Amino acid sequence: MLGKKTQPVLYFTGHARSHVDSGFAAIKKRFRRCDVSTVAHLSDVVNDSSNSNASVQYPQWQWEDWRAFLQPKFRALPGIRY
Numbered sequence: 557m558l559g560k561k562t563q564p565v566l567y568f569t570g571h572a573r574s575h576v577d578s579g580f581a582a583i584k585k586r587f588r589r590c591d592v593s594t595v596a597h598l599s600d601v602v603n604d605s606s607n608s609n610a611s612v613q614y615p616q617w618q619w620e621d622w623r624a625f626l627q628p629k630f631r632a633l634p635g636i637r638y
Contacts, residue, residue, distance in 0.1 A: 582606040591637070593623040 586605035592598050595613065602611040 579606060579609050583609060594621050595619040 582605040583602055586601050587598075590597070590601050592601055596619075599611040599613055602609050
């Protein structure tokens with residue numbers, strides 16, 4: 557690091573630095589408008605976010621439906637989407 561100059565790079569809001577970043581931005585935009593509680597639904601959100609996005613699931617992992625598991629233990633708060 558000695559003797560080398562660093563050049564800070566600042567990006568403005570909404571600026572995608574690469575194709576990968578723009579793919580994640582599309583997923584994030586779609587995810588904000590959806591109610592996701594399972595990995596299968598998250599996979600649908602990723603697949604529907606853009607033509608270039610495709611989800612890859614790990615088939616041997618047991619994913620849990622946390623909403624169904626936690627719902628009897630907690631009460632809903634008005635004005636908060638879960």
